[in-house]
Amino acid sequence: MSTDDDAPPADPELGDLALALIGSRFSVAPKRLLAPGPTPAQLQQLVEAAASAPDHHDLLPWRLVRIADDQRERLAALFEACSRERLPPPDEADVARARAKAFRAPTLLLAVLRLRPEDPEVPESERAVTLGAALMALLLAAHGMGYGAMLTSGRSVRTVRFARAFRLAADEQALCFVSIGTPSEVQRRARPSAHELLADWAPDLGT
Numbered sequence: 001m002s003t004d005d006d007a008p009p010a011d012p013e014l015g016d017l018a019l020a021l022i023g024s025r026f027s028v029a030p031k032r033l034l035a036p037g038p039t040p041a042q043l044q045q046l047v048e049a050a051a052s053a054p055d056h057h058d059l060l061p062w063r064l065v066r067i068a069d070d071q072r073e074r075l076a077a078l079f080e081a082c083s084r085e086r087l088p089p090p091d092e093a094d095v096a097r098a099r100a101k102a103f104r105a106p107t108l109l110l111a112v113l114r115l116r117p118e119d120p121e122v123p124e125s126e127r128a129v130t131l132g133a134a135l136m137a138l139l140l141a142a143h144g145m146g147y148g149a150m151l152t153s154g155r156s157v158r159t160v161r162f163a164r165a166f167r168l169a170a171d172e173q174a175l176c177f178v179s180i181g182t183p184s185e186v187q188r189r190a191r192p193s194a195h196e197l198l199a200d201w202a203p204d205l206g207t
């Protein structure tokens, strides 16, 4: 809703910059993310950008876990163990593919959704929206810094073994990995038009 009292945007150029940033962001697959990744100071800025996400009742329903370079072999072993638990059992090529994912992208984070403290006004879906918004802010900030990034999940992150290995609390869920690095290649994808996503309300007149 707009009123005559609406203040004009403080900086009209900001809108153009925001649209340019958002419109030029595309995910870059982890295997195409090379060194260097963000510096420690840049990573801090990225996490602080993520913290700008809307958050009902300020519950901070997420956290990020960094997987260090010297922990990649341990992560590969975890991916292997998770893949060997699957039915039907994987062949050795499947296992090798699962292991290889641990070594991609110079910066690798795990995004964790936190479902406590309980708050009757903030259902799980709203908490997931906060984490999604946080991740989008992080992706955009990374893009603005010249890095590529991508969210990936896979079946392993939803296993009990995985939750145990990352010491997740009973009220936490691993959502996805965030891979960040220097893109070796960018593939642009078509975006849906507003026409496909926006319609005027046509109320049910019987209600």
Ligand SMILES: Cc1cc2nc3c(=O)[nH]c(=O)nc-3n(C[C@H](O)[C@H](O)[C@H](O)COP(=O)(O)O)c2cc1C
Pocket (backbone or CB within 6 Å): 025, 026, 027, 028, 150, 151, 152, 153, 154, 175, 176, 189
């Ligand atoms: C939580 C989450 C998990 C995802 N996991 C995967 C995944 O495991 N593999 C994959 O190819 N894409 C995955 N995606 C989709 C990609 O991150 C990305 O959004 C998609 O490739 C479209 O690229 P775009 O960001 O350039 O539009 C996931 C997206 C989200 C939001």
